[in-house]
Amino acid sequence: MTQTKARGLPHVSGLATGLAALTELTDKAVHRLVDIQQVHVNPDFNPRGRFDPDAFNEDRLAALSSSIRAEGILSPLWVRARPDGGYALIAGERRWRAAQLADLKKVPVLVFEADDRRAAYLAVLENAQREDLSIVDETFAGFALLSAHTGLTVPEVIGRLNQVRKGAEDTLELEAFLRGTYGTGVSVWSQHRARILEFTPEELSAIQERRIDVSVVYELVPLKAREERSVLLQRAVQDGLNATQTRELVRPLLARQTVSGLKAEVSELRSTLPRLARLKGDAAERARQLIRELQNLIEHE
Structure with missing residues (x-):
């Protein structure tokens, strides 16, 4: 009997997606009140710290600490047991x-049975459900969650999303997963959210700081020159430009970019043209057809 390797996370396979998965997972966790000194943080493990560079800002932590001091921790920490008892x-x-800043001695926790891979999945899933996620946070977390869910790399996930959008069979149930978790489907994530991964750090910061709308930055993505993008971003922020106004500024730059790219391709083609004479049979005939097409294109310019 031939065995097939399961994709994604075997510990959570078969679960419903999104909020349903979150409910099922937390129902299986054990609620405890533990000494805060027993809880240990693995460096760089928290997805929020990776997606939101301002997550641990002192002022934001101070505000949260003040709230915790007044009301306690309303949402338990998610943890897993360590061999040393912590x-x-x-x-x-x-x-x-923030609880440490508030001098709390004990904190509420939900204890999960989880290996490293499942813990990573749980961390991303928990962060994906937060109500205060910006579209940038949500996008980076969403692709990390899709990667954990499918066992694919993020570029592979994007490729699969595009295939499904164009009619391929959705064997990984990506549409259902995205609808259940975010309320949007394959089309949005393949055509719009994937473009956010192409934003520059400067553009991401501007969105995170609410100095510009994401729709404006979408218009900058086709530009290859980072300097041009940076200049236009600064102008869009300073002048409060919308997406339509930004598109009008980008259009002539794209036209120049296309011409410049064509010149480079022509130059490269010129150096390889002598090799066409070596072609034989079907390849030679195909080359003749392409040459005729190019001649016709040039004559009717």
């Missing part, structure tokens, strides 16, 4: 840091 944090690092 707990490794899965999700909730901001609450854990």
